[in-house]
Amino acid sequence: MNADIEHLLRTEAPQVLGALVRRFGRFDIAEDAVQEALLAASRAWPADGVPENPRSWLIRIGYRRMVDLLRADQARRRREQEAGVAELAMQEPARRAGPARETDDSLALLLLCCHPALSATSQVALTLRAVGGLTTAEIAHAYGTSENTMGTRISRAKQQLARAGARFTPPADADRDSRIAAAAQVLYLIFNEGYTASAGDRLARVDLTGEAVRLARMLHRALPADAEVTGLLALMLLTEARHPARTGGDDELVPLDEQDRSRWDAELIREGTELIDGVWSRRAAGSYQLQAAVAAVHAAAATPEQTDWPQIAALYLWLERLNPTSPVRLSRAVAVAKAYGPVRGLALLDDLNRRFRLDQDPLVRRRERAVRAHLLRMTGDAAGAAALYREAAALTANQIERRYLLDQAARLG
Structure with a gap:
């Protein structure tokens, strides 16, 4: 075929x-x-x-x-x-029948897959299978599990929908906002997994990021007045714009500050910036809008030195108050270090660890080790930084990321 x-x-x-x-x-x-x-x-x-x-x-x-x-x-x-x-x-026989009614059922199907009876993991798997058209094997590979395990998960999700009496109809008003929020979260999770794959020998899974962007565009077309849906699409476009510069010729990871910004996708940046600018003052900003605003600040800087890190730090503080999660807190520590120096960044990271145990949170433990290593290197503690880079490398199943972290450790001795 x-x-x-x-x-x-x-x-x-x-x-x-x-x-x-x-x-x-x-x-x-x-x-x-x-x-x-x-x-x-x-x-x-x-x-x-x-x-x-x-x-x-x-x-x-x-x-x-x-x-x-x-x-x-x-x-x-x-x-x-x-x-x-x-x-x-x-119906007449297929060879003589006229065309079936053409209608785009993608949005209704997406909302069905994000039914509240399903867990977030099941919502993601079912969305990729039913709306994204990925095979069970492809989904299993993306999430580092076996095809049998993923097939069982998807089958159980369909059974749960049947038991819950889910119907292919628009959600009721009382359920609509929560279902749309769930759909946006599912697309956000799919995009993040694609942007930095949790396992495998590739940094990114362009099939997942591409599918997430496609579905986010569909959701935005259906709900153009929804500021958070617009923010989500803007975030994806502005982030995906950096994809061509994230790896070098030997598939090595290239960190943001070292990327060739001429390789960033100018059209995606233009589109994403216009989207976030169009909704920024419409009402109180939500989580996706704030993250898109951070991405837009990065995109506006022609060089790493021109990045407005104080503005990014302020946006992350705002985001942390709205969405107090470990990834957001860690990102704020990075922004503070970039804006005000590594010593201040380390002090904030220490405080966040005391209060919220970021260093024990499986969602960010690897990244916390890598961030701390980077900040220690900036202060001159090469030995401490090298040890932490190795700890971070041991915590990732992504081969490109692991190779980068081990290389950083080797350079420090």
């Missing part, structure tokens, strides 16, 4: 799944039917050519498979089976 057909199938899969779930109300069975349709297409299209309306073709094959599956499940789901048979009876 050629790359163009593979890309088309991945793009259309969420739409076909949405059409089947909207019609039959059975997420678990609908995904099986979609996979059957994709398999049929992968066999037929390379030889026969891509049909004039590929989505319509896939939906009809999926409908037929749904009917077969519903018949097998008719003792428990007679209503869905009868609806499926009735729908199928109204």
Whole structure:
């Protein structure tokens, strides 16, 4: 199967799944039917050519498979089976039928995957599988687990949706804001995992960052007046703009201060800056807007020396008050060190460790070691910095990151 057909199938899969779930109300069975349709297409299209309306073709094959599956499940789901048979009876054979109704179900599918009955981990996995079109193996690889484990997690998530009575309908007003917030958080998590992969021999997973950006654009198109959704998209674009400069010719990690800024994507920076500027004064800023503002300050600096670190430190203080998490606190310590010197940064880091135990938090322990090492190196404590770089290297499963940390330690002796 050629790359163009593979890309088309991945793009259309969420739409076909949405059409089947909207019609039959059975997420678990609908995904099986979609996979059957994709398999049929992968066999037929390379030889026969891509049909004039590929989505319509896939939906009809999926409908037929749904009917077969519903018949097998008719003792428990007679209503869905009868609806499926009735729908199928109204269809002409695929070779003569007109196109199926075209509609973009991606947003509804995303909100369904972010149902409150699911854990955050399950929401991420299901979103990548159903909306992103990634295979179970690809998701498992991205999150450093086995395909069987990830398959079980996704199956359980679908079962949870069925038990919760989840329906392919817009959430009620009372649930809408929380569901949108959950969807934004899921996309944020997907992007972060893609930007710096937690494991593997690549620094980034461009398939995950690309999918997160695509879905964030979709969410923003559906909710253009939502300032936090806009902030999320701006954050992703401004961060992704730095991707071309993050690694060197030998795939070595290049830290922010050493990156060739001429390699940053100017178009993504322009778009992201316009987005955050457009919502910055609209109302009290939320977490994604503040993070986007930090990214915009970085993007505005032509050289590392021109970075407005005092402004970044102030933004992180504001963000910490709004979202008091370990990653935010550690980022504030870095900004303070950059703005006011390593001694002040170390003092703040020590205070945060005493009060919040950042050095014991699995979310940031590795990064805390690396940050402290960097600050100690700036104060002249080469031996202490080298030891901490090695500690940080032992805590990461990303080979590119580990190699960078060990290289820093080796340079210090």
